[in-house]
Amino acid sequence: MFLSVVIPTYNRLPILQKCLLALEAQDPAAEITGYEVVLVDDGSTDATVSWLRQHSLQLPHLRLIEQEHGGPAQGRNRGVEAARGDVVVFIDSDLVVTPSFLRCHAVALEREWQRRGNRLCFTYGAVINTANFQDPCSEPHKLQDHSFAYFATGNVAIDRQLLEQAGLFDTRFRLYGWEDLELGERLRRLGVGLVRCPEAVGYHWHPALNLEQIPDLIRVERERAKMGLVFYRKHPTRRVRLIIQFTWLHRLLWEALTLGGLLNERSLRPLLAWLIRRGHAGVAMELLRVPLNRLGVRALFAEAKALKDSGQAPSPI
Incomplete structure (x- = not known):
């Protein structure tokens, strides 16, 4: 399978740098014929775009799409429309993944497709919250990291055709929250199953409270x-x-x-x-x-x- 990792971003350059470099360090896998990282810059006003252009040689899998500030729903839709993969992986731009991240999603999807005899499912990876910017992947898994959400786009992988059948994200969600869970409700009505994939680990960085x-x-x-x-x-x-x-x-x-x-x-x-x-x-x-x-x-x-x-x-x- 060919994977398209779709990431919307807005003014998060310091952690975005770690996010993108981690995606460039993915382990090879027999299940994966290739992958790309489709980054949609949502009108950032920091140095995001200039940094990406200056470091393009370090990011060979990256494809940059720029848009005026319209929110993550619009950004993810733009990313899916531009994606070349038959599987779409959604993560946030403040998530730092492990080297086995894409391989684990691919293996879990292939296994579940064969078991079901169809592609009516998506994999949901683990998200570990951390305030450790220097070494986010050193954070241990905690009880409060577990989520009961259905289709939270911090760490999911899904067949592209299934995603398009559900109708992508509703762009009326221009402010913070709920656009991913709303799409999840539509996927649920199509009979799409959630497959937990705790081996596909992402470390969600956010600064310690002040x-x-x-x-x-x-x-x-x-x-x-x-x-x-x-x-x-x-x-x-x-x-x-x-x-x-x-x-x-x-x-x-x-x-x-x-x-x-x-x-x-x-x-x-x-x-x-x-x-x-x-x-x-x-x-x-x-x-x-x-x-x-x-x-x-x-x-x-x-x-x-x-x-x-x-x-x-x-x-x-």
Whole structure:
């Protein structure tokens, strides 16, 4: 099989460099006739494009596509349209993979295709979160790295024709969140099975929490709320409500855990700062997730109310 690794990127040059160099260091495999890396730059304003052009000889598998900033859904679609492979591998531009990464996806796909007698499946690799920029692949696998998401595009491989049959990504998802899980809902309706492939490992780098990140984390939660309603309006099911936390149970849960909002990003700031100073940025992030979840759910309900008032959306359960 010929693999096309499709990666959208936006202003992530330092970790993107590690991502691309890791993809150039892939082990050979009998199952793989060749591979390419289709990188879609989503209007980056840093030095991404100039660096890529200056280092093209180090990246022989790379094909660069440039577009104006339109979001990851549009970027992935552009990448698939340009891809030459019969299998598409999706990863994010802050993922650093192991040398056996592509081989493991290829072996698992071939094995499952033969078992099923068709290609109605995709492989889902392991994503290990790390804040270690210098050596991201040294991070051990942790319980919180496990995900129950279906078709999260941080690390999946799928037959290209099957992907095109499902309709690719919905470009209405221009902000952060849900475009991959929405496509997953369409794949699920086609009877496409998820095949876990923990041997295909990618290390997802993101910087350790600092207090300056909090406004951006709040922005992301509000964007997720907007995109969550796009997701729900396409698939108005109980399952999607639960995925995006659009239920009264979630609202009551996060209100209770934050004592009605008394525990928030402002009141927790001294404790977060103390944890970070003590070297426990991961614990601080987990603690911060509680008020962030409340903020996101409240934003979701507010967006839903505005749509309901205009006669466009139902109430949550």
